[in-house]
Every structure is written in C-alpha cells, then in structure tokens.
Amino acid sequence: MAFADLREYLSYMNKNNKLIEIDSEVSTDLEIAEITRRATYNRLYPLLFTNVKGYPNWKVVSNIFYSIKGIYDVLQTNDLEGISKRFLEGFSEMPVTIIDKVRSLRDVLKLGKFTPRAKKPSFKESNLKLTDVPSLKTWPKDAGRFFTFSITITKDPESGVHNLSVYRIQVLDEERAIIHWQAFKRGSIAAMRYKEKGITKVPIVIINGVDPAIAFTAASPVPVGLDKYLFAGIMRGEGVEVTELDNGIMVPANAETVFEGYVDVNEVREEGPFGDHLGYYTPKDYFPTFHLTKSFSRDNPYFHVTSVGRPPLEDAWIGKGVERIFLPFTKMIVPELVDMNLPEYGVFTGVGIFSIKKYYPGQAKRAMMAIWGLGQLSLLKFIIIVDADVNVHDLNEVVFALSTRVDPQRDVMIVNSVLTDSLDFSTPSPPLGSKIGIDATRKFKEETGREWPEEVASDPSVAKKAEEIISQIKSRYPHV
Incomplete structure (x- = not known):
C-alpha cells in the first residue's frame, strides 16, 4: 500500500x-x-x-x-x-x-x-x-x-x-x-x-x-x-x-x-x-x-522536520534502509558481493563492511575499488572486505577477521587525494582527502607465498554429543 x-x-x-x-x-x-x-x-x-x-x-x-x-x-x-x-x-x-x-x-x-x-x-x-x-x-x-x-x-x-x-x-x-x-x-x-x-x-x-x-x-x-x-x-x-x-x-x-x-x-x-x-x-x-x-x-x-547530531538518529536509520534496498543493485555491479553493513555509528559515509565470495587472489582489492566507484559509496572513508562466511552485521566476527587475516603492510591500501564527504572536518583539504581499504579475507598462496593454514573444526560425532550434554545443562540451570 x-x-x-x-x-x-x-x-x-x-x-x-x-x-x-x-x-x-x-x-x-x-x-x-x-x-x-x-x-x-x-x-x-x-x-x-x-x-x-x-x-x-x-x-x-x-x-x-x-x-x-x-x-x-x-x-x-x-x-x-x-x-x-x-x-x-x-x-x-x-x-x-x-x-x-x-x-x-x-x-x-x-x-x-x-x-x-x-x-x-x-x-x-x-x-x-x-x-x-x-x-x-x-x-x-x-x-x-x-x-x-x-x-x-x-x-x-x-x-x-x-x-x-x-x-x-x-x-x-x-x-x-x-x-x-x-x-x-x-x-x-x-x-x-x-x-x-x-x-x-x-x-x-x-x-x-x-x-x-x-x-x-x-x-x-x-x-x-x-x-x-x-x-x-x-x-x-x-x-x-x-x-x-x-x-x-x-x-x-x-x-x-x-x-x-x-x-x-x-x-x-x-x-x-x-x-x-x-x-x-x-x-x-x-x-x-x-x-x-x-x-x-x-x-x-x-x-x-528532523534533528541531526551524534548517531544513531533518523539519518542513520535512513542509511540502514538504503543499505538493504540498494544491496541488490550493488550486487549487480559487484557480482561477488554477498552482503554489506553501513554501521549506524559509521555516519553512513564513514565505514562500510562488505563480504564477498572470493575466487582468486587480489579479488578483495578489486572489489573495494569497484565499491569506491559507486555513487554514495564512493565517499566511504573506510572499506573492510571479509569472506562470505563472516556476518558483516556482527562486529565481533569482523574484528576476528581483522585480527587473524590481515597483515597491515600487505592488506591495507591507502588512496590519497580523492573525493570525500565535504562535511568531514578531519580531512586536510575538504572535499579532498584519503581513504583506506582493508582486505580481511583469507589469502591465496599467491598473496602470502605459502598455503593458508587449516582452520580448526570439531569432530561431528563428538560435537553432537557435547551439544546434547550442554542442552541438558541449560535446561537444569536456565538462568546461567
């Protein structure tokens, strides 16, 4: 309606x-x-x-x-x-x-x-x-x-x-x-x-x-x-x-x-x-x-009328609505894109977190450059790219990816003298400033010079038994 x-x-x-x-x-x-x-x-x-x-x-x-x-x-x-x-x-x-x-x-x-x-x-x-x-x-x-x-x-x-x-x-x-x-x-x-x-x-x-x-x-x-x-x-x-x-x-x-x-x-x-x-x-x-x-x-x-100031105010929620509505349009331009998060406290043009299906070395940097070429997303000051299995809306998962999959010298890209938000007073000469892109994906051998280590995983049968026991404990101690 x-x-x-x-x-x-x-x-x-x-x-x-x-x-x-x-x-x-x-x-x-x-x-x-x-x-x-x-x-x-x-x-x-x-x-x-x-x-x-x-x-x-x-x-x-x-x-x-x-x-x-x-x-x-x-x-x-x-x-x-x-x-x-x-x-x-x-x-x-x-x-x-x-x-x-x-x-x-x-x-x-x-x-x-x-x-x-x-x-x-x-x-x-x-x-x-x-x-x-x-x-x-x-x-x-x-x-x-x-x-x-x-x-x-x-x-x-x-x-x-x-x-x-x-x-x-x-x-x-x-x-x-x-x-x-x-x-x-x-x-x-x-x-x-x-x-x-x-x-x-x-x-x-x-x-x-x-x-x-x-x-x-x-x-x-x-x-x-x-x-x-x-x-x-x-x-x-x-x-x-x-x-x-x-x-x-x-x-x-x-x-x-x-x-x-x-x-x-x-x-x-x-x-x-x-x-x-x-x-x-x-x-x-x-x-x-x-x-x-x-x-x-x-x-x-x-x-x-509206009233603006420190987030999250109305403009932050408009930004979250835009994030969801424009995701399919963005996927059309960046086909490897899975999801994106423009955090409320990222003031819409400050921070963007994007997950991709990674198929080849260098793809994360390619994706961030494509995103910087898209309308309002071009103003993002920080772009973080993570793997498809990372929930971009769970900042703890994002922080874990940053902590375990990023080498600052290799995976951080800084772009200078580009268009930024004119209201961003932290830039030296608005509207020109710098941007930072962080590749927080798992790396291919071509990107590190060695194989990426195997991640730990539980034995399925043991995990099933452990979960049954934990469920019993939770039912006995519901307030724990």
Whole structure:
C-alpha cells in the first residue's frame, strides 16, 4: 500500500497507535529539535507537535524514521531487499550499468506502473513566506533557523530528469534562503549545467510534507541519471502523483507547502555554522542563494522536520534502509558481493563492511575499488572486505577477521587525494582527502607465498554429543 500523502501516513500510524501527539507548547528554537533527538535515541514512534509557539495554524511532524521499523512503516514492508529484487526481475539481460538496465526496461515496458502521473494539486497559491514556516534552530550555536527535511527539486536542463534531494536550507528572510548543496550533489551539478548554457537563474522548487516514501527517496543516493520520481515510484509500488509548476518543474500534487523560485549561480552567501550528523558544528562556507517567487500551501499545513547530531538518529536509520534496498543493485555491479553493513555509528559515509565470495587472489582489492566507484559509496572513508562466511552485521566476527587475516603492510591500501564527504572536518583539504581499504579475507598462496593454514573444526560425532550434554545443562540451570 502506498500512502497518498503525509496525512494518510499519519492517519495510518495513529490508527496503529504508533503516533505520539505532543500538545504541550513547544518552541522551534531548540526545543522541538531536542525532544526529537531524545525520542529517536529512545526508539520512540513519530512525533506530532500540535501546539507550536507562534504558529497556531501549523503542526510539526518529526521522527518519522525512528528506527529500521520506521522504514518498514513508511514502505509497508520489512523485505526491503525485495523491493529492488522485484524491480530487477523485469530485466532479461544484464546491461553494463544500472542506467542502461533502467533504459532497457523503459523501452519494453514504458515503466508505466512506476512513472509519475498528473493530478490536480491539493495545495493552492498563497502568500506564504519563508519566515512563516516553523523551521528549526537545532543546536545553540547554529547560524539561525533551517529547513531540515524539506526537499529541493531541480530538473536537468538537458535530459529533463528530476532530482529530489534533502539539503539543509538556512532561512535568511521572507524571500531568501541558502541551500547547502555540495559540489558533487545532483542539485549543484544541474546548476552547473544551466550555467554552461548561459543560464544563471536556475529554476528550483522547495517542498515539504509529502508521502514519507518520497522523502526517503529524496534522502537516498539514487544513481545519477535516474529520475528520482521514477525511483520513488519503485519504492511505493506505484507512480507519484505530480503537478507541473510554471517553471516546468513537477512537484508532488499532495505536498503541504511549495516554494517556487530560483537559485542565482553567481550569488553565494556565507552559510552556517550548523550542528550536523557528524556530531560537530560545520564551519561557515559559501553556498548559493534561493529566491522565492511564488508559494503554495494546503490549509492548516503540516511541516516535516528532523534533528541531526551524534548517531544513531533518523539519518542513520535512513542509511540502514538504503543499505538493504540498494544491496541488490550493488550486487549487480559487484557480482561477488554477498552482503554489506553501513554501521549506524559509521555516519553512513564513514565505514562500510562488505563480504564477498572470493575466487582468486587480489579479488578483495578489486572489489573495494569497484565499491569506491559507486555513487554514495564512493565517499566511504573506510572499506573492510571479509569472506562470505563472516556476518558483516556482527562486529565481533569482523574484528576476528581483522585480527587473524590481515597483515597491515600487505592488506591495507591507502588512496590519497580523492573525493570525500565535504562535511568531514578531519580531512586536510575538504572535499579532498584519503581513504583506506582493508582486505580481511583469507589469502591465496599467491598473496602470502605459502598455503593458508587449516582452520580448526570439531569432530561431528563428538560435537553432537557435547551439544546434547550442554542442552541438558541449560535446561537444569536456565538462568546461567
């Protein structure tokens, strides 16, 4: 079942006793963000603030992605890998890239089930200004109020492909805001393509309050070239209902608020500081300015926010959802891949653990180089490759592999002067830094110069008898 909009999702959660209404008066200045963080840390259900100080006509929603179970609620399944597996089953051939694969399906099936469909909007034109929205100040030393889960929509000037991304947006005044899109993000790339065509005012739209499956897609590292509306349709199992604005950009027809405008690529302003998902304040830097030209709103709108900081918060659980959904896509590019783990405390782009079926010497290093070539995974600072029999989600098993199968000089690879997460302050010259890959697999003779030692294994009959005796002991001493 796909939710038509944010309101239908909230109704569903309320009927299932999974929505926490907070009617105490709360402020957008630090209070909502603090309550949200504590709720996420405690794995509480989504929060609905109904009494926001200074905003009597608004309700604020947060903590939608409260744990991996929150992802299950949003996508109405706990088989996240199955979403992409079912989609990929539609292909009879194995094109070179995922984009080729999607194009081949479009040629055959026209992707009718997943493509966006036109619908009359639920919102109407309004006099809403950027400062009229209950945006948050998240941390005490933040530069001001920010949109933290609003979605920025751009359209590639050549392909017409739409991109929906979650960038933090610092509100300056009624009609101006600063959009924090880093150089390698799809919004920034689209802007550069407009500039190459001599267009300095890039049309964009900022929306808020949609079906959370669309919000999840906007926060996901969908491969460049693939329209995010299409991918949102895959996540939902049906196409997104959209309406086209005067600037040619399609927006979800049931969005709560819509800000239409443009970014002037020649006009940048100092943004930040902002307490981000690494648990530190991001220093000030220069980013483009958004100018509001027209606004739309539903009656008595809802505003969707999040609060970031030290993990695991909502972004960590979004990352775990992305990990599961994108595993089949990643296996398509790296066929020896068995499983992957992007640990919650690895802040999504910090640490990745991957298991492979190893058939030949040097394969682990080959796999890590392939992974560093894949979208958001290219930003991983640490990659650990283990054998297929290692459970990548059991860190003790991973540590055992590191301790018994790694020679630091032979099995550790450091790559210098490559693209890293721009928010990673530990790098000397962001966004350029270094990465480390660790081969924690068993080694072939060609890799060590000698045969790998035989691993200990119990005698089967003795092991069976021992297990029977241990079971008897456990039944006699259940509390041991």
